[in-house]
Amino acid sequence: SYELTQPPSVSVSPGQTASITCSGDKLGDRYTCWYQQKPGQSPLLVIYQDRKRPSGIPERFSGSNSGNTATLTISGAQAMDEADYYCQAWDSSTLVFGGGTKLTVL
């Protein structure tokens, strides 16, 4: 089965840039989505089709996908961005999620 690998945690200082990676075999050949999940809430789509932002998602969120790695970048991270982030891609007959990355802003 297809697997997506994320670092368990990433830390960033307020106002700095945070990058969260997601690795999978030939991931660049598939669309990748990214979700933000805060405690007690359902996931929120922040990036779709590798680099597009849904309406209402701040411009500081951006994405890229090439080769075996997709990256979520948060430019000028804010305290409100502290959350778990999950990457996700489609494989054969199902949609697969990464293990999640806890972003700490401090």
Place this chain on the structure above:
Amino acid sequence: QVQLQESGPGLVKPSETLSLTCTVSGGSISGYYWSWIRQPPGKRLECIGYIYYSGSTNYNPSFKSRVTISIDTSKNQFSLKLSSVTAADTAMYYCARVLDYYGSGSYTPYGFDIWGPGTMVTVSS
């Protein structure tokens, strides 16, 4: 705007069948794929399967023998049944609308744009 709401028992006994319903409001269920996703405590999200409004389904092989997803367009609802549950099925269950794209003569799902708030299901005697 479109909203989703899960409903169903929060406690299911081992070996029994877990049944949940997702009600779609603020828009039509037609024209889209719809999915069930779960998240066991402290673990990653897991797509159980998805259904097209026409009724065609696709299940995660990990659940294939135990899962049934159905849809009722007249009620704007779709449902999940997971049989022979064990403690390992204890999780937060979400319903979601599926994003898809058209390519090579067919539609392919690739993500989830709208999620319900989720419902916690515990499997215990």
